[in-house]
Amino acid sequence: MAPMEVALILGWWLVGASSAVQLPRPSLSLHPSQGVSLGDTFTLRCHLPRLAAWVWLYQEGAWSYNKGKKKEQNTAEFFFVSTKREHAGRYWCQYRVSESVEVSMKSDPVELVLTDRNFPPPHISLHPEERVRTGTNVTIRCWNKDYGAAFLLHKDGRSAPIQRLVPDDVGAVSFTLFGVTPADSGIYRCSYRPKNYPFLSSPLGDSVTLEVTPTAAPPGVELVSRGNLVVAVVRGCAAVLIFGLGVFFVIDARSLWIRRDESLESTRCTIGSTIHCLSIPPGVLCPHSITYKSNMYPLPPLPGPINYLVPVILCICVHPLQIHYKSTQVLPASSCIPCLFSQVQ
Numbered sequence: 001m002a003p004m005e006v007a008l009i010l011g012w013w014l015v016g017a018s019s020a021v022q023l024p025r026p027s028l029s030l031h032p033s034q035g036v037s038l039g040d041t042f043t044l045r046c047h048l049p050r051l052a053a054w055v056w057l058y059q060e061g062a063w064s065y066n067k068g069k070k071k072e073q074n075t076a077e078f079f080f081v082s083t084k085r086e087h088a089g090r091y092w093c094q095y096r097v098s099e100s101v102e103v104s105m106k107s108d109p110v111e112l113v114l115t116d117r118n119f120p121p122p123h124i125s126l127h128p129e130e131r132v133r134t135g136t137n138v139t140i141r142c143w144n145k146d147y148g149a150a151f152l153l154h155k156d157g158r159s160a161p162i163q164r165l166v167p168d169d170v171g172a173v174s175f176t177l178f179g180v181t182p183a184d185s186g187i188y189r190c191s192y193r194p195k196n197y198p199f200l201s202s203p204l205g206d207s208v209t210l211e212v213t214p215t216a217a218p219p220g221v222e223l224v225s226r227g228n229l230v231v232a233v234v235r236g237c238a239a240v241l242i243f244g245l246g247v248f249f250v251i252d253a254r255s256l257w258i259r260r261d262e263s264l265e266s267t268r269c270t271i272g273s274t275i276h277c278l279s280i281p282p283g284v285l286c287p288h289s290i291t292y293k294s295n296m297y298p299l300p301p302l303p304g305p306i307n308y309l310v311p312v313i314l315c316i317c318v319h320p321l322q323i324h325y326k327s328t329q330v331l332p333a334s335s336c337i338p339c340l341f342s343q344v345q
Contacts, residue, residue: 023104024049028093030110034159037115039082046076046093046107053098058106060090088114088199113193113201119147121205122190131211138177138210140188145171147202148192154204156187167192177210185212 030036031043046055055076057065067076076095080087092106122144132138142151151173152161165173177184189204 023097023102025105026055026093026095026107028091028107028110030091030112035115036083036112037117038084041079041081042083042112043080044078044091044093044110044112046078046095048074048076048095050074050095050097052076052095052104054096056094058092058094060092060109062086062089083114085114085116085197085200088112088197090199111199113199115203116194116197116200117203119192119194119200119202120144121203122148122151122192124188124190124205124208126188126208126210131213132180133213134181134215135179136212138180138184140175140177140190140208140210141172142175142190142192142205143167143170143172144192144202147171147194149195149198150193152191152193152201154189154191156189156207161191180210180212182212182214185210 026049027047029045029047031045036042044057046057048055051074053068055067057067057076057078059065065078067078076093090109090111092109094104094106096103122142125141127139127141128136140153142153148167148171151165151167153163153165153175154161163175165175167173187207187209189207191204192202194200194202
């Protein structure tokens, strides 16, 4: 064969191999998924991510099945009627697309375990037998000294076994449920896999019922809880009271300042006002010093003495300075210094 022909053949082979790896893997499912007995009918369904013309079903250590699709579909079903022991085992599926050499990878395996009622069911016991409280360790014991190679623990409502153990020399196992809770309550049964038949199962044996009750809180816990509640309520009331007092004092202080400001405003000296005037006796010759000290606060400081031309209405509010008021001529009787002052001299 010429080198060119060999190269072409190898190239096509490599292309086909790489294409096979690139095809999406199918998935395989069993229907019904549990509880298939000898003589029953079951179906293996291969789910295809791409439309396919041919689908193969493989059984480990046995023959393969193939199914051609006249019409390309995304699912291929393989029906088995009146199953026998040789049907038990592990299966895969694979597909090929239409008009192509591309072949997909095999699916993940699915195990078919057949129940053989020729094997006697196992025995079962529960310890403690009566209802238990949350947190208790519970033991479920299963045994069959003649056949069992592996025991499985089943709980009603669960599709798959919850535990699996190999028996001791007398053909017994002890399943332990640690720290049970109310969620562990239910009905439990056992089955076993006969020796030399890993894909056959005995029927489910008798059942035991586990009842778990919630643990009641100790009396002291309730008292402590009530005490904590009382303390929390008292603290909350105290906080509300303190907050209310704070708000009250703030509002009261604010109203006091408002009243003080209103009082000051009512006695505030203004030019031309004759309210709270201090009368100057008539005929007083100037310069004549009269000293007054303010009773009002806060007031802007002013230097003194200050000279004023009279007759005028004067208004000087100074604290805490002492101010000397002087006139340059005789003050008429109508003259006054309007302000709230107390006479010092």
